[in-house]
Structure formats: C-alpha cells, structure tokens
Amino acid sequence: MSSPNLYIVATTFPDREVAERVASLLVDAGLAVCAQVGADLVSFHRWEGKVCRTPEVAVVLKVLPDRLDLCLGDLRQQHPYDVPQIIAWEADHVSREYLAWARGEGR
Numbered sequence: 001m002s003s004p005n006l007y008i009v010a011t012t013f014p015d016r017e018v019a020e021r022v023a024s025l026l027v028d029a030g031l032a033v034c035a036q037v038g039a040d041l042v043s044f045h046r047w048e049g050k051v052c053r054t055p056e057v058a059v060v061l062k063v064l065p066d067r068l069d070l071c072l073g074d075l076r077q078q079h080p081y082d083v084p085q086i087i088a089w090e091a092d093h094v095s096r097e098y099l100a101w102a103r104g105e106g107r
Contacts, residue, residue: 004065004090004091005065005091005094005099006062006063006064006065006090006091006094006099006102007062007063007064007065007068007088007089007090007091008060008061008062008063008088008089008090008091009032009060009061009062009063009068009071009072009075009086009087009088010058010059010060010061010085010086010087010088011058011059011061011075011079011084011085011086011087012041012043012056012057012058012059012084012085013056013057013059013079013080014054014055014056014057014080014081015055015057016037016040016057018057018080019037019057019058019059020037022059022075022078022079023035023036023037023059023061025074025078026061026071026074026075026078029074030067031063031067031070031071031074032061032062032063032067032071033062033063033064033101033102034061034062034102035059035060035061035062036059036060036061037057037058037059038057038058038059038060039057039058040055040056040057041055041056041057041058042054042055042056043055043056061075062091062102063088064102064103068088072086072088
C-alpha cells in the first residue's frame, strides 16, 4: 500500500473568530498547507446526557503526512472544546498540481 499524499482534517469551532485564529496559526506554523473556514452550521449532539443544539463554524485542513501528528496535537491544544471533533482521513485523490503546490507550501 502506498503512503498517503495528503490528509483532510475536519473540525468545528464555537465561532468564526476562534476558527480563523486557529486556522491561521496552523498554516502559519507550517502544520497545515491550507485551511478553509466554512459556513456557519448547527450541530445536534448529546453532551452530559442532554441533546444539544450548538451553533458552530466548520474548518477543513489539508495536511501533509509528515505534519499530521504535529498538526493534530497543536489543534487539540488550541481548541476551546473539552472534546473537540477532530476527524482525519486520507485523500483518495489529489491532483498532481495541487499536491506539488502543497508539498512546496508545506516545507
């Protein structure tokens, strides 16, 4: 099996200001090659036995394999939630051009 070219990391934040601050920090530190702060959304989930309705902002990060552990660790450290949603998966396909750019930007 070949090694992954790029990981996609999805998370959410309580508001746009925090989402943009953390996204910018991760890119500036070279831990993510790109961060996209998305639209506002509403999450429904259980917390401490109650169903909650929580406004949030989605963030998607693109991360090179050799930066994944560092990125996830820093993301956990910067995240304001006690139990943040941090989900990562390998990209099934990355265009040659985007991957070349990502490798150049991620160094």
